[in-house]
Amino acid sequence: xxxxxxxxxxxxLRLQKWYVPLSDKEKKKVTRELVQTVLAxxxxxxxxxxWRDLKVIxxxxxxxxxCCAIEAxxxxxxxxxxxxxxxxxxxxxxxxxxxxLDIIFNFEKAYFILDEFLLGGEAQETSKKNVLKAIxxxxxxxEPRHEYFNVPVY
Amino acid sequence: xxxxxxxxxxxxxxxxxxxxxxxxxxIQKECAAIRSSFREEDNTYRCxxxxxxxxxxxxxxxxxxxxxxxxxxxxxxxxxDKRIGYLGAMLLLDERQDVHLxxxxxxxxxxxxxxxxxxxxxSAPWAAWAHQRCAETWLGGGGExxxxxxxxxxxxxxSVCRPRDQEGARVDGDVPPSHQKPAQRxxxxxxxxxxxxxxxxxxxxxxxxxxxxxxxxxxxxxxxxKLVPQLVRILKNLIMSGYSPEHDVSGISxxxxxxxxxxxxxxxxxxxxxxxxxxxxxxxxxxxxxxTSKNVGNAILYETVLTIMDIKSESGLRVLxxxxxxxxxxxxxxxxxxxxxxxxxxxxxxxxxxxxRHRSTIVDCLKDLDVSIKRRAMELSFALVNGNNxxxxxxxxxxxxxxxxxxxxxxxxxxxxxxxxxxxxxKRWHIxxxxxxxxxxxxxxxxxxxPNLIQLITNSVExxxxxxxxxxxxLLDDISQQPLVQVSSWCIGEYGDLLVSGQCEEEEPIQVxxxxxxxxxxxxxxxxxxxxxxxxxxxxxxxxxxxxxxSINRIKKYDHMRPALLERMPIMEKTATNGPTEIVQTNGExxxxxxxxxxxxxxxxxxxxxxxxxxxxxxxxxxxxIQTAPPHKACLCWRRTAGPTGRSLSIxxxxxxxxxxxxxxxxPAFLLDGPPLTAPLQ
Numbered sequence: 001x002x003x004x005x006x007x008x009x010x011x012x013l014r015l016q017k018w019y020v021p022l023s024d025k026e027k028k029k030v031t032r033e034l035v036q037t038v039l040a041x042x043x044x045x046x047x048x049x050x051w052r053d054l055k056v057i058x059x060x061x062x063x064x065x066x067c068c069a070i071e072a073x074x075x076x077x078x079x080x081x082x083x084x085x086x087x088x089x090x091x092x093x094x095x096x097x098x099x100x101l102d103i104i105f106n107f108e109k110a111y112f113i114l115d116e117f118l119l120g121g122e123a124q125e126t127s128k129k130n131v132l133k134a135i136x137x138x139x140x141x142x143e144p145r146h147e148y149f150n151v152p153v154y
Numbered sequence: 155x156x157x158x159x160x161x162x163x164x165x166x167x168x169x170x171x172x173x174x175x176x177x178x179x180x181i182q183k184e185c186a187a188i189r190s191s192f193r194e195e196d197n198t199y200r201c202x203x204x205x206x207x208x209x210x211x212x213x214x215x216x217x218x219x220x221x222x223x224x225x226x227x228x229x230x231x232x233x234x235d236k237r238i239g240y241l242g243a244m245l246l247l248d249e250r251q252d253v254h255l256x257x258x259x260x261x262x263x264x265x266x267x268x269x270x271x272x273x274x275x276x277s278a279p280w281a282a283w284a285h286q287r288c289a290e291t292w293l294g295g296g297g298e299x300x301x302x303x304x305x306x307x308x309x310x311x312x313s314v315c316r317p318r319d320q321e322g323a324r325v326d327g328d329v330p331p332s333h334q335k336p337a338q339r340x341x342x343x344x345x346x347x348x349x350x351x352x353x354x355x356x357x358x359x360x361x362x363x364x365x366x367x368x369x370x371x372x373x374x375x376x377x378x379x380k381l382v383p384q385l386v387r388i389l390k391n392l393i394m395s396g397y398s399p400e401h402d403v404s405g406i407s408x409x410x411x412x413x414x415x416x417x418x419x420x421x422x423x424x425x426x427x428x429x430x431x432x433x434x435x436x437x438x439x440x441x442x443x444x445x446t447s448k449n450v451g452n453a454i455l456y457e458t459v460l461t462i463m464d465i466k467s468e469s470g471l472r473v474l475x476x477x478x479x480x481x482x483x484x485x486x487x488x489x490x491x492x493x494x495x496x497x498x499x500x501x502x503x504x505x506x507x508x509x510x511r512h513r514s515t516i517v518d519c520l521k522d523l524d525v526s527i528k529r530r531a532m533e534l535s536f537a538l539v540n541g542n543n544x545x546x547x548x549x550x551x552x553x554x555x556x557x558x559x560x561x562x563x564x565x566x567x568x569x570x571x572x573x574x575x576x577x578x579x580x581k582r583w584h585i586x587x588x589x590x591x592x593x594x595x596x597x598x599x600x601x602x603x604x605p606n607l608i609q610l611i612t613n614s615v616e617x618x619x620x621x622x623x624x625x626x627x628x629l630l631d632d633i634s635q636q637p638l639v640q641v642s643s644w645c646i647g648e649y650g651d652l653l654v655s656g657q658c659e660e661e662e663p664i665q666v667x668x669x670x671x672x673x674x675x676x677x678x679x680x681x682x683x684x685x686x687x688x689x690x691x692x693x694x695x696x697x698x699x700x701x702x703x704x705s706i707n708r709i710k711k712y713d714h715m716r717p718a719l720l721e722r723m724p725i726m727e728k729t730a731t732n733g734p735t736e737i738v739q740t741n742g743e744x745x746x747x748x749x750x751x752x753x754x755x756x757x758x759x760x761x762x763x764x765x766x767x768x769x770x771x772x773x774x775x776x777x778x779x780i781q782t783a784p785p786h787k788a789c790l791c792w793r794r795t796a797g798p799t800g801r802s803l804s805i806x807x808x809x810x811x812x813x814x815x816x817x818x819x820x821x822p823a824f825l826l827d828g829p830p831l832t833a834p835l836q
Contacts, residue, residue, distance in 0.1 A: 013212055028214065046492045046524050075460070076493055077453030078413045081403060085410075105165055107212065108205060111241055126410045129400040141233040 001121035002069045011035045019121035161205045201238045228260045382429045386436045404448040416457040423465035430465040480512040495530035502537045520554045536569040544577040563598035581614040596635025619658045622649040640691045647695025651702040668703045
């Protein structure tokens with residue numbers, strides 16, 4: 001995978017993970033172009049599109065578009081499964097019925113979960129349980145700022 | 155200074171902004187607060203501020219002043235700080251920043267941290283930077299880092315060693331040659347991998363899926379062909395093994411690992427007969443046993459098909475693969491249909507016969523609603539056309555041409571022409587097909603196809619009468635499609651005598667008089683729909699007919715204009731942009747007036763005086779040039795290639811100055827302004 005983007009129906013970016021080195025300007029350009037292209041697609045169209053020399057896989061979950069770019073020789077269908085697995089992980093972590101707001105307000109957690117699951121663009125941990133366990137443990141290691149655990153850390 | 159606001163508060167506040175300007179204001183205020191907080195070296199709230207900075211960065215605002223702060227966070231002893239610090243570093247830094255060099259020490263220290271989760275954590279930033287040139291710096295500067303990597307697997311548990319190794323190999327792989335020590339690199343990678351393998355083979359059922367997974371990712375080296383049998387065994391175990399809920403997706407155990415192994419087998423078996431043979435069985439097994447009700451199963455099947463296609467598999471297996479793709483085509487899920495069509499396109503060259511069996515399904519896909527599927531189906535259909543199925547396929551393709559989107563029409567039309575040229579069963583069929591394309595998608599046909607078609611028509615000598623008759627009829631119906639009009643007027647000009655004589659073998663001859671033909675051609679000249687190129691064609695046609703038709707009286711009535719047209723040319727002045735433009739203005743008096751009076755411009759002359767004209771223009775050097783592209787700059791130029799005075803006589807039609815309404819839509823706007831013309835002459 002070269003990169004993964006999460007953006008809303010209005011085109012606002014919620015998460016961006018790049019597995020290839022690009023300058024900030026290039027990243028912005030790519031994001032803008034891709035967001036436009038994906039948002040222009042009609043609902044009944046195929047989840048795959050060809051963009052530059054990459055294949056772009058996108059799937060819409062409620063109000064969020066999950067968009068991945070893979071190279072020409074990779075498997076598109078398994079990428080759809082990867083996206084789905086990530087959504088499942090988010091769902092489990094945020095206590096079922098995860099929505100866009102959860103990702104907006106806890107974007108750093110979304111990044112942590114993504115980094116536990118994917119590494120360098122490839123899935124590194126195929127067990128749901130292990131990923132969630134690792135995140136849980138890491139969360140416990142975080143020093144609480146307040147005696148009440150409900151208060152957010154930052 | 156009061157405590158900086160929490161991340162949540164900031165996000166909530168920014169979301170209440172109603173306009174972009176309001177949001178920018180809020181962000182700027184917060185950035186100022188953060189900057190002053192950074193300046194104060196506030197340790198307690200640094201991670202909060204960096205978190206806020208990351209949010210603002212995601213919204214698209216500059217956040218470079220936070221880079222050094224990330225470094226400080228990483229160096230901190232608190233886990234929370236480190237976490238956010240590394241996240242910030244991954245998001246904000248790239249190879250251009252020198253700050254990452256400062257992190258080398260921190261990372262080295264963290265690698266030896268007591269908590270394994272810190273180490274595991276490092277894999278992500280390591281991965282992020284492994285691609286970049288900073289890897290080169292790190293490895294070049296310290297073989298120690300590589301050493302550290304090597305030692306880790308021995309020390310820590312599996313959850314740590316896998317990311318380490320993965321990134322270790324990746325880093326090694328990415329270091330440019332100048333910094334590489336090949337032997338050392340090989341050694342490091344091989345060491346890591348062998349350690350991995352020992353663990354895997356020692357482990358019962360290879361249940362540490364992630365270790366397997368990562369090792370499999372690493373094994374992208376052809377060295378490891380000898381491991382193919384073991385890989386095959388692992389895959390077999392995976393398929394046969396019982397239910398494992400945590401690795402399971404819709405009833406299939408660990409599909410990600412399965413796909414990875416298949417991918418690896420593909421790479422290893424690519425040009426190697428032995429490996430390919432070892433894999434045949436397992437591939438057949440996976441292909442037949444996988445559940446296809448959900449996307450996961452299809453994903454595995456797809457990977458299997460790709461593998462079978464790439465390795466040196468036996469023909470039975472290849473046929474099995476193509477049948478799987480054929481089954482995919484019938485699936486309800488359009489993603490799967492798309493994937494099938496793409497793969498079939500790749501294999502159609504090598505396994506043509508097998509793909510032919512699915513031709514009818516492919517042709518059905520032409521009627522699909524999805525645009526990408528239609529395009530793929532169209533390309534595949536053209537690839538499948540051959541001498542046997544040309545008639546049937548062409549019918550479907552022409553029907554598709556009728557109803558498809560304009561984006562496709564150009565490609566489809568060229569495809570049809572190409573296929574017709576290669577496989578046409580008879581000349582008449584060929585001409586009919588061409589006619590059909592021109593009438594249905596005439597305006598989308600490529601510019602260069604007009605001369606090709608003309609050449610084709612001239613070659614089919616016995617069909618001339620039939621062709622010209624059909625083209626004439628088409629012209630009567632519709633003169634808006636330029637390529638059709640151009641080809642028709644050319645043919646009428648050439649074979650007008652056949653048309654008028656009423657001889658046609660192929661179909662019922664029509665009765666046409668010379669006057670009617672000339673009427674039609676004149677109509678083209680004055681029509682608003684005709685482009686300048688088309689007018690050129692029709693003009694030439696009329697000229698030619700003057701030699702073929704007997705009733706030259708009609709043409710002769712413009713004789714009085716000949717002297718005016720053919721008088722001595724005025725002195726041409728060279729302008730900065732182009733010389734000949736001036737000509738239009740100076741000697742154009744005769745022409746614009748004639749155009750405006752809507753009469754035929756005087757360019758035809760009877761045969762007997764054709765030679766005089768030729769003499770005037772310098773004899774055999776004269777070459778009529780009808781420009782077909784770009785149409786908006788068309789002019790009918792009789793240009794001498796070499797002659798005593800070296801002048802070119804340029805007769806330009808549709809002079810933009812005088813008849814703006816008739817200019818081809820592609821011409822730039824300034825052309826419609828009055829003189830001086832600045833448009834370049836073609």
